[in-house]
Structures are given as structure tokens and as C-alpha cells.
Amino acid sequence: MPSLTRPEEAPGAVLVGVDTGQPHPDTQLHELHELALSAGLVPSASLWSTRRRIDPGFYVGSGKVDELKQQVVGTHASCVLFDNALSPAQQRNLENALGVPVWDRTALILEIFARRARSGEGKLQVELARLRHAATRLVRGWTHLERQQGGIGLRGGPGEKQIELDRRMLEDKIKVLQVRLHKLERQRSTQRRARARAxxxxxxxxxxxxxxxxxxxxxxxxxxxxxxxxxxxxxxxxxxxxxxxxxxxxxxxxxxxxxxxxxxxxxxxxxxxxxxxxxxxxxxxxxxxxxxxxxxxxxxxxxxxxxxxxxxxxxxxxxxxxxxxxxxxxxxxxxxxxxxxxxxxxxxxxxxxxxxxxxxxxxxxxxxxxxxxxxxxxxxxxxxx
The missing domain is CATH 3.40.50.300 (P-loop containing nucleotide triphosphate hydrolases)
Known part of the structure; x- marks a missing residue:
């Protein structure tokens, strides 16, 4: 694996890979290392784990969580990157236990796309993908705001759940982006038909x-x-x-x-x-x-x-x-x-x-x-x- 040393000013990341019983194509985490660099992070440590079953709370076992905590503290890492897909609950539990942001592979790729998009269409496409991903992260994410106060004239009535407000807001944004991208898609289709006729x-x-x-x-x-x-x-x-x-x-x-x-x-x-x-x-x-x-x-x-x-x-x-x-x-x-x-x-x-x-x-x-x-x-x- 490439060197894990990093300059002090560069944000560090701990890389995590988990073999769940199926052959993992990248046991040395080379690709995750390159993804981290593309996201502006420099790997400072890595951890590999083999498990028969995924832990529903942390994805990895509690012992590995303790190891990760030690690596985060010892290397002053700013985040932890998983080469696997985490559920919203697993991500939240890991962040609470480790004290730093935790990204799975999907979130890391989305971050890179957001950094690299240059054209207006590319930025719209990446924003749409990130909103769709965020919509899956709302589950039980707002328990401290489980209910808001009702409308005018009501005092403490059961209003709409905060999670429902956020979900509707995301859905509205997604619809707007889909309309804008559809217009660009029609322009591309017209250009392709012209080339085909040639x-x-x-x-x-x-x-x-x-x-x-x-x-x-x-x-x-x-x-x-x-x-x-x-x-x-x-x-x-x-x-x-x-x-x-x-x-x-x-x-x-x-x-x-x-x-x-x-x-x-x-x-x-x-x-x-x-x-x-x-x-x-x-x-x-x-x-x-x-x-x-x-x-x-x-x-x-x-x-x-x-x-x-x-x-x-x-x-x-x-x-x-x-x-x-x-x-x-x-x-x-x-x-x-x-x-x-x-x-x-x-x-x-x-x-x-x-x-x-x-x-x-x-x-x-x-x-x-x-x-x-x-x-x-x-x-x-x-x-x-």
C-alpha cells in the first residue's frame, strides 16, 4: 500500500475495509487510498477486518471500534473512510463512538464528484445524486425535533414531524433538478439526432x-x-x-x-x-x-x-x-x-x-x-x- 505519512497541514483519514465472506477485490485498500487523495484527504492509518456477519450497530465489532478510536486519536485523523456501504444508523453510531465524521464509499465518491464537476449540467447531476443519497440518511436523524408545534391558534398540538418536513423539502429540490436536467437532456438528444443524420x-x-x-x-x-x-x-x-x-x-x-x-x-x-x-x-x-x-x-x-x-x-x-x-x-x-x-x-x-x-x-x-x-x-x- 502507498505510504500513509502525511504533512501536518493535510487532513488525515483512517481507511477501513471489511471482508464479509465474499472475496474482496482490494484487500490492500489501494483504490480507497486513491479515492481519499482525490477527495483532498491523506490516509494516515488503515484497518482491515474479517467478519462472518455485519454488526447491525457498528458494521464492525466493538473491538475494532476501539482500535479505530485509538488510530483516530494517535494519528489526529479528521475522518474515517469505510470501503463498504454503511446504513444511516451505523454511520451515526460510529461517529458518536469515534468523535469524527465517518464516510462510506458512496459518500466519498459523491464528495469527489461534487469537487470535480465543472459544467452547469455536471453540477446539477452531482447535486441531484447527493440529494437522493441524503434522502436515505433521514431515518431517525431528528429525534430531538420529533414534533414541532402546530399551526396558528394551536398550542402544542401534534404538528408535522421534522423528518417529514425535511423529506418533503428534499423531494421538492429533487423535482426541480429533474426538470432542469430534463431540459438539458432534450438539448443533447437534438444534438445527437443531428449527428446521426450526418x-x-x-x-x-x-x-x-x-x-x-x-x-x-x-x-x-x-x-x-x-x-x-x-x-x-x-x-x-x-x-x-x-x-x-x-x-x-x-x-x-x-x-x-x-x-x-x-x-x-x-x-x-x-x-x-x-x-x-x-x-x-x-x-x-x-x-x-x-x-x-x-x-x-x-x-x-x-x-x-x-x-x-x-x-x-x-x-x-x-x-x-x-x-x-x-x-x-x-x-x-x-x-x-x-x-x-x-x-x-x-x-x-x-x-x-x-x-x-x-x-x-x-x-x-x-x-x-x-x-x-x-x-x-x-x-x-x-x-x-
Missing amino acids: GQLRVSIVGYTNAGKSTLFNALTHAHGYVANQLFATLDTTTRRIYLAPGAFAVVSDTVGFIRDLPHSLVDAFKATLDETLEADVLLHVVDLSNEQRDQQIEQVNAVLAEIGAQDIPQILVYNKIDKLQAPIPFTDRYAAHAGTGGRDSIKSFDVSALTGAGLDALREYLAAMAAARSTADGHPVIHA
Whole structure:
């Protein structure tokens, strides 16, 4: 695991992972470590626990809670991060016992999205997801205000419960955001129909977060979008028209990255953005070939694609970051990843480095052939120079 030391001015966090009997994909908490850094926190300690059953009060046992308390005090941590989903009651009990805020994986990802959203649409989508998540946190959260006084002329009558007021307020805000996002969704739909009428190949770049999607997008389109070696560096969908060959053009869209246990509220909130994927003719599924968890990451991406109804769109596996490999990885060692895309063992794949440009010419030539074939099939003859 990366170093847990931190400068004194940086807010520290204690990382917690729990194995509940099912194989955990990240026993060293590498991904939670990266998520913490993306949220502006620096891990100062970590704790791993194995349990047969989840404790209904604290998720972990009382002994582990005592260990966590010691780590929080000893490292002066400002919060505790769980790599699991906590119930509202478990979160509240842990915060009372530890004396610091406790975030589960869902809340941490939502916080990162809130920090990274730049466009107006992105901010609306993240706000909608956070409100939906907050609506699940209201259960028994206002016992000190269980009843408020009744209306004018009443003295101490049984008024509306505070929790009901808060729930209705959240529901009203959610409805307003849904209306605003629906208007933006119609605008996107109009733009997609215009591109479809143009008969151009529509390409959508998908993949696990930090696999190099935005770097590949910049390399293909000669754009200068923001890229960084961190999770969820970019959230906003960007679309560009690119020249591939004489008479062969394509429209390429870079979409938000996926991650294990991506909150459903985020998938729902980003539906308008993810519709770019549904309208694509082909998906460039970017995979970090240097990551030992690449097969599991491919499966997670395919799971989200299936959730939004994009599982049947043809894929091209783009094995990225070959510049980081000490030695080439034999193709036979990647067969499991190919089978994970729905049993299509003949799926096309390319080894590339989006950073150095290695292998991109072959990918462009393949896309140019697809674009030319689509143009001819749509009745738009390919014009050669």
C-alpha cells in the first residue's frame, strides 16, 4: 500500500475495509487510498477486518471500534473512510463512538464528484445524486425535533414531524433538478439526432476511472482537455468531430469513468450524459493494461454498461499504458478479459499508449475503415482525395 505519512497541514483519514465472506477485490485498500487523495484527504492509518456477519450497530465489532478510536486519536485523523456501504444508523453510531465524521464509499465518491464537476449540467447531476443519497440518511436523524408545534391558534398540538418536513423539502429540490436536467437532456438528444443524420461514425470512450480515457480522447482529437493521474479527473462529457482518412470522419465522445460499486444515484443522475454511450456505434473500452486488477475492472465497466442498456453495442478493447509495462503481456493472459465482455472472444483489441502515441495509428486506421463502411452503408459514398 502507498505510504500513509502525511504533512501536518493535510487532513488525515483512517481507511477501513471489511471482508464479509465474499472475496474482496482490494484487500490492500489501494483504490480507497486513491479515492481519499482525490477527495483532498491523506490516509494516515488503515484497518482491515474479517467478519462472518455485519454488526447491525457498528458494521464492525466493538473491538475494532476501539482500535479505530485509538488510530483516530494517535494519528489526529479528521475522518474515517469505510470501503463498504454503511446504513444511516451505523454511520451515526460510529461517529458518536469515534468523535469524527465517518464516510462510506458512496459518500466519498459523491464528495469527489461534487469537487470535480465543472459544467452547469455536471453540477446539477452531482447535486441531484447527493440529494437522493441524503434522502436515505433521514431515518431517525431528528429525534430531538420529533414534533414541532402546530399551526396558528394551536398550542402544542401534534404538528408535522421534522423528518417529514425535511423529506418533503428534499423531494421538492429533487423535482426541480429533474426538470432542469430534463431540459438539458432534450438539448443533447437534438444534438445527437443531428449527428446521426450526418451519417458519421459515433464513437464513445468508456472505461474504468483513471484508465487513460481523457488522454486517449486528447490524442485522437488533438484536444487539450484536462487530464491527471487521479480518479475521476474529469466528469463532463466532451464531444469532438475528427478526421480519420479521406471521406472518413467520426464523432468521438469522452464520458465519465466508472468504478467498482458506483452509486446508483450517480448512474441515475448522469443518465443524460451516459445516453451518449447508448447512441454510439462503437465503444472504445479503455483498459489500464498495467493494472493487476484489469480483468475485474473490465467486468465492473461491463456491469454498468449493462445497467444503462449499452451491453450490446460493439466494443473495441483499447489496452492502454503499454509504456508503463516492464515486459509485454501475452495475449493469452488477457483471454479472461475478452470473455468478460459477454463471451465475444473474437472482440477486436489494440495495445496503445495514449501518452506516447504508440499503437494509435493502427487504431485510427481501424476506425477509418468502420467510418468508411458506415458512410457507404448510409448512402453517403466515400470521397477519395
